[in-house]
Amino acid sequence: MTYDQLVSWSSYSLRKLENIFHQFLDQSPPTLKIPELITEESYLLIDGLWFGKRYCLMLYRHHKRKLIIHASFVSRERGSLIAKDLKILNNKYRFSGIVSDGGTGIGNGITAVFRNIPHQICMAHLHRDVVNAIGRFPKDRRVKELKKIADHIWLIESKEALIWWKDKLQNWIVKNKDFLTESKHLDTGSWWYIHKGVRKATRILVSLPETSFKFLNHPLMPKTTNELEGTISVLSRKHNIHKGLKRERIKPFLQWFIYFYNRKILSQRKN
Numbered sequence: 001m002t003y004d005q006l007v008s009w010s011s012y013s014l015r016k017l018e019n020i021f022h023q024f025l026d027q028s029p030p031t032l033k034i035p036e037l038i039t040e041e042s043y044l045l046i047d048g049l050w051f052g053k054r055y056c057l058m059l060y061r062h063h064k065r066k067l068i069i070h071a072s073f074v075s076r077e078r079g080s081l082i083a084k085d086l087k088i089l090n091n092k093y094r095f096s097g098i099v100s101d102g103g104t105g106i107g108n109g110i111t112a113v114f115r116n117i118p119h120q121i122c123m124a125h126l127h128r129d130v131v132n133a134i135g136r137f138p139k140d141r142r143v144k145e146l147k148k149i150a151d152h153i154w155l156i157e158s159k160e161a162l163i164w165w166k167d168k169l170q171n172w173i174v175k176n177k178d179f180l181t182e183s184k185h186l187d188t189g190s191w192w193y194i195h196k197g198v199r200k201a202t203r204i205l206v207s208l209p210e211t212s213f214k215f216l217n218h219p220l221m222p223k224t225t226n227e228l229e230g231t232i233s234v235l236s237r238k239h240n241i242h243k244g245l246k247r248e249r250i251k252p253f254l255q256w257f258i259y260f261y262n263r264k265i266l267s268q269r270k271n
Helices: 003-009 014-025 079-092 104-113 123-134 141-155 159-175 196-211 226-241 247-270
Strands: 043-051 055-062 068-074 097-100 119-121 183-185 191-193
Touching: 003 014, 014 247, 043 226, 055 079, 055 226, 068 079, 068 247, 079 104, 097 104, 119 123, 123 141, 123 196, 141 159, 141 196, 159 196, 191 196, 226 247
Parallel strands: 043 097, 097 119
Antiparallel strands: 043 055, 055 068, 183 191
């Protein structure tokens, strides 16, 4: 609810409500005891929510319990900062694998702390990058074929299907080699590839078998971080409603939201 709604609903003035909430946000939320996450297979989901270019809220969630088991504010997605969070988690929990986006910082942090567990790059992030590079509705026949190949990744549920898909992609690359290498030369002597977006999409798709199909060897591993992105979208909406908050109060506001979110999850499990 907004302040205006609360003023009309309660008997308090706007100034009184502001003072109450500011006093509330000046306190840190109490420590919430999270039960041991003992399951046959346990996977960690990692994603970040950027607030402009100021800072990023990194969220770490257990895939089955739906609990945010750690959160931190970072100025950049640096490997050293991510590694610091992961060391805290490594001392508390055991994971069978990790699912995240393909950010270099997250990848470096995971490599530094978890060397021997599979790291699945979120298929939704990479598919989104492909679509952004070539467009949702490409007009060129060759690019349409590539888009169709990209969309087929969601149908791959076995190693045999992955082999078939890789052959399909490789045949497209060989068939359209001239199209991919088509370039434009200027009188100054410089040149560039004409179809940069298509080349980028192709590079992403070629990397997919090594980065985003770890779940074929670990059937319980999530393919994407979509579960966590749902929580992030709620956080983003809450932040947008309260954009009037000063910067120093945004962080405690989000920390309180995470506290109540986890408390709600735990109460649902008890019931």
